[in-house]
Amino acid sequence: MKISTNRYKLISFAAVIILLFLWKGLALYFDSDFILPHPERTLVKTLTLFGESQFLLIVGATTLRGVLGFIISLLFGIVLGIIAGVSCDFNAFIKPILVVLRSTPVIAIILLALIWLNASSVPVFIAILTMFPFICTNTIDGIRSVDRQLVEMAWVYKISRFHIAKEVYLPAIMPFIISGASSAMGIGWRAIIIGEVLSQPRYGIGTVMQSAQTFLNVDAVIAWTIIAVLLSYVFEQIIRSIEKRIVIWRD
Amino acid sequence: MGLQINNLYKSYNDLLLFSNFSIDFSEGNITCILGPSGGGKTTLLNIIAGIVEPDSGSMEGFNSKVLSYIFQDPRLLPWKTVRGNIEFVLPHSQPYSKRETVTNSLIKLVELDGFVDYYPSQLSGGMRQRVSIARAFAYPSDLILMDEPLKGLDVKLKMSLLRSFIKIWQGDRRTVIFVTHDVDEALMLGDNIIVLGNLPIEIKEKVSINIEKHKRNIGSDYFQNFRDELHNALNH
């Protein structure tokens, strides 16, 4: 087992190296900073960004928006998801809303949000609208997945409704919620940054990306992109580790 | 007074399962309901448990009874350990130390001492069923319902579970209604064996065995008579 995981890690690592070489090769071929800057310069630029005075403010602002959006999505998603899972009427009611939200292109939502909200709220609003359907849908699936036989057993043993909810339903839907949260995270960060690019709040990764674009600092654009990717990755890992701790009973 | 079901009517879709069916159970004993697989015996148990509503009929003596149910499948909560699953049914009003004592003693009785903190996914089928038995006894019930709990298990495992069950029951003689299609199981556990059959269901045979369970040698000639009698009743 141990040998296998090491082997896979090695292969993944090799893939990254190959991509870097490919990048360098293309950069040499195009020989233009506007089409493709060289990887070393970009990586150096990324590191210098960390030292920039407002780095924490910028990344902090984006992170805050993301976390806020996520928490709100989580609350609404779980509550509405539970109601929809339990009540078939409510499920029928909410289904078209979820479908529309899931299929609407993010940019359309952004353009509408720009008209309704102020610059700092637009990204949060976008994040909520893109993340909420995932969490809600997964919660509904989770409720549906609850083993009726277990509920029956608990009922026969006269377990109170509260405890049935807490000990039978909640642990059953947890993996679904976490899976939904994980998917939501991935798409949420992207939505937030696009939102920031267009609404230009004072501090934000999207904001500085757009400025870099205006000033034709292509390496800064890529460098901030790398930072955005890292941010998304960090949070996904956080969710993964929470998942591992909650779902240890799975084989 | 005892436990009685009188004039029970129940149909599923167009199938008339019970028509003016009556049966009684003696308390403090194990009553075994013997019948062919899928013959509606589970429905009878579920009516007693309140999971299924009869079309009409009356039940006497059941209202005051608290009951445990050992299902065909273990029905353990996958996210709770062995200990957790047993404690799950104990009243939360009881102090934790009391609940712990009850759980520990039952775990010992079903011989799962070393597996207290294991999750169901880490246990074998037989071990899971043992937890189900322990849970049923941990619950302060007056009546235990068992629906073919040994179905599909191999002979050795069956014997070991039956022994565990008998051992626990000796120390705590609750009324048990035990449904099975297996004659040997009935012979090992039943004080009263009621054979059901046909459609609508009717009682075909009633047998009582007065020997202490741990003294029964079901391979002997004495029991062969019972066995023949029961097989006869089942097959005609």
Place this chain on the structure above:
Amino acid sequence: MLMRIIFPLLLAVNLIFFGCQHQPKQTDTITIATLKGPSAMGMIKFIDSLSTVSDSHIKVEILNEPIQIRKMVIDGTADFAILPTTMAAILYNKGIDYRLLAIPVWGTLYLFGNDTSITQWEHLRGKRINVMAKGMTPDVLFRYLLMQHGLDPDNDVTLDYSFPTHIDLANAVAAEQAKLGVISEPLVSLVMQRNTKVKSIFDLNAEWNKVLDIPIAQTAFIVKGELTKNSKELVEKVMQSYHYSTQWVNQYPDSAANLIVKYNILPNNQVAANAIPRSNLHFVRANTISAQIDSYLNIFYQMSPDIIGGKLPDENFYQ
């Protein structure tokens, strides 16, 4: 998606292998990219004369947004281009070899809107003002003026970039969705014609001149560097045509208005006639005023070097 990779790839191949030996042929089409606004207005006589020549090898493309023109400069499809001077400086500093020929349009920016309570800069405190795009000329120019009047652009006012194009911003002000906006002629006249409640609040050109001695060299006329070496005659011809056109427009505004409407720059003669005098159209060669342009750029350089691309352009910029 594929085109975006293939086109630069082909272009790169072209540049790398053929760039050095490229001989400009007179039969090649020359493309002039201009903005749909004062730049095109000043050129309108030139544009019209080109359309009467059947076999003209000069093509004029009129684009809505500076970003579109910037793209044509980056990939080389535009031989001549008219775009904001700050943008021209950034491109030159980033190594895109386009040189500055002239300034054809000077200050045309206005703060306008339906908020009539504003008569002094101090009244802007706490207000929300919509600007087209962060870092572009209207934004940095307005910020400069705010600072000159003791207002911190980030804290004392709210600058809102929700409407990222000229047209979106103009529509928003016309619909009174945005109460205050910074925008250029001729959109100012256009919006005011559409909605009479919208008024011009500050003429930013005038405000700038109150504070500084340097004129606003707002828009730049640039040309591909190699054309200044290999096609001097052509470049001179184009410059003269543009120069003449600008003079003609100022001299005969009514006729010019007709052409402006004919080529769809503006929808009606009235607004065109209003806009021409306010559009500050004067074609001045860059090499005669390089010091002034340099001072203009320096204002922004002091605010933040990034605005003009990190440094002041060297003398080769000015042709």
